[in-house]
Amino acid sequence: MTGSIEGLERFDSPGKGRGLRVTRAFKVGELLFSSRPYSYVLSVNERSCYCEFCFTRKEVLARCGKCKKAFYCNAKCQKGDWPMHKLECSAMTAFGENWCPSEMARLVARIIAKKKMQKDRCVSEKMLLIGEMQSHVEDVDNEKREMNEADIAAMHRFYSKHLEFPDQKGLLTLLSQVACNGFTVEDEELSHIGTAVYPDVALINHSCLPSVTVTYNGTSAEVRAVQDMKPGDEVLISYIDLLYSTDDRNNRLRESYYFTCDCQECKTKSKDKAKLKVRKLSDPIEPDVISNMVRYARKTIREFRLLEMCDQSLEKMGAIFDDTNVYMLHMMYQAMGVCLYMKDVDSAITYGEKVLKPFTQLYPPYSLNVSSIYLKMGRLYMVMERYSMGVSALKKALAIMEVVHGKDHYYVTELRKEITKK
Ligand SMILES: [Zn+2]
Ligand SMILES: [Zn+2]
């Protein structure tokens, strides 16, 4: 651990390499630890909504006078951010519209700058942990290799004035370390705010029945128990969306993290039947019809872009799959997003109502996916002046958020105000 955090220790987890376990009991909702990022970057899309330095969400922020693209709470935050912002400030002005490094390239550039700054002073423990992070360079497929090469080209193009780059191999290692160990910083509705590296949170192994959840408070990651834990229990988070069936979850884990999960849920597949529920027809559906439809659903999900396509696929899949089948839920959740984008609130609510109940049954307890959908739905009901529905959904979100975000989190206090306003 960085420093040593009371109640936690590193250990060799059988079959998983290093891991983290608790040395005392923790109750549901209790904070295990909070972690400052080694390095982080705010999404380009969120500029002007969040302070670039402390990730505070505010209506009014002050702009960097030079590039006019970065926003801050005040002069103190601007000063604090300068060692990182200076990597981009003049380049953004010079390249104008053509300045377009990916978020990954931006984060890796910051890590290189930070390593250089620290080498000049002293080696921190977080930096040592960065060096130890798994990289899987040798496992990278062609598609990822092309992305990595594009990122390296972008870093040389946009950051060469300020950075001394390691050689190609060093850069590839760093990129793939960040791909495996980076965290997407999200708000309470699970919208993407930025990307960050938390070397001590990265020690936590995966399970589809996680014992903890990570939420964000400013730029800090907070790790809270979502199960009661006893001394010796391993700390386990989920690296992926847990809605899907065991096969799909493990495909995703192998693609992105190069391992297969052997947790209790992966062994028993206890929710797979519910997750892949098919319609009850007079003639039972043949297994190969189902497996063809699963293949079709996976392909459609990958290619899915527009609402029409979504409606079409819902109709097609709906002939075989039950409405609570996770592929149907995926399409309906996507359709809800498209409706919101098109400002069609009524249709968004209709789709949202179909996914709500199955979500609460199929996700583990205290899931951020469940609190965020209650939150979205609650806010939509409020917009449509359906206040009692709204308050009830917001209260359900609140109950989960009090556990995963903690009772004093900014999001939680804001939400309480939101509820009592009506
Ligand atoms: Zn700030
Ligand atoms: Zn600037």
Ligand SMILES: [Zn+2]
């Ligand atoms: Zn699992």
